[in-house]
Amino acid sequence: MADVREDILARLLEVVATIPNIRSAHRNNIDITEDQLPAALVLDGDEETNDATDLGMRPAHRPTVVQMTPEIIIAEQADEVGSDLTTLRRELIKRVLTDTELNEQIVKTGRHGNGAIRYLGCQTDLGWMRSLHGALRAQFLFKYTLRPEEL
C-alpha cells in the first residue's frame, strides 16, 4: 500500500515541527490556546485532477496526476509579531521546499520522477488579544502520481 497524500501530510507535520522556536505543531487541530504559541498547523489539503476532461477508453485504475494544496498556518503572539512571522515563514518555506524526504522519496521531484512542490503564497491575519496576535496562512502545491492499484 502506498498513499502518497498521507505520506506528504505526515511528513509536513514533521517538517514544521523542526522550525526553530515553534512550541507546538498540530495536524488539523483547529482550536488552540495562547500557551501553545508559536504554533504550526498543517491542514489537510484539497486535491484536484484533470480527469474530468479525460473520459476516453483508458481503464479507470490507470495512474493519474494529482495536485494537492495543503495549508500551513503559523500563529504567534508578541509585540513584534510581524518580524516573528517573517522569520517563521522563511524557515517554513525553506524547510518544505528543500526537504529531502518530501522531494526525493515521497513526491519524487526532479530526476526522481515527475512530481513537483511549489510555494503558492501566503496571507496574514492580525488581531489584539493579550498581545498582538498574528497568523500566517501559507499554501503549497504538491503534484504527484496517484496509482490506484497501489492504494
Place this chain on the structure above:
Amino acid sequence: MIDYSTDLYDPVYAELGVPATLSIGTAGEVALTVIDDTRPKTNTSGTVEVRSVGPGAFARIPELADNGIERDDYMDAVLSFNGRTWVVRSYELRGSPNGEDVGEVRFLLKAIESTNG
C-alpha cells in the same frame, strides 16, 4: 435629574472595583479604583481559532481627572491591578447621561512583553 455618579457609579465601583496603580511616564504612580474587564477572546485565521484573553479595565473619568490624568496621558500608561501589570494600548470613552466627562473610560490593555502569558 438623576446623578449617575452618585446613584450608579459610586455603588458599582464600591462593589466591583479593585485597587489599581496607574503610572504615566516619569510622573509617578496614581492610585485608582478600576473594574477588571478582562474577557475571553478568540482570533480566527481561516478555520483555526486561537484562544486567549482581551485584557481591559474600566475607570472613572472624574477620578482620573482629580488625579491630574487627562486623555492625552492615557496611551502607553502602565496599569497594575489584580496582580498583573499591563500597558494601555488604546481606550474607548463610555459616556454617561450626565456627559462623557463624568462617565467611564475602558482601557484596552496589552501584556508587558516580559510577563506575556
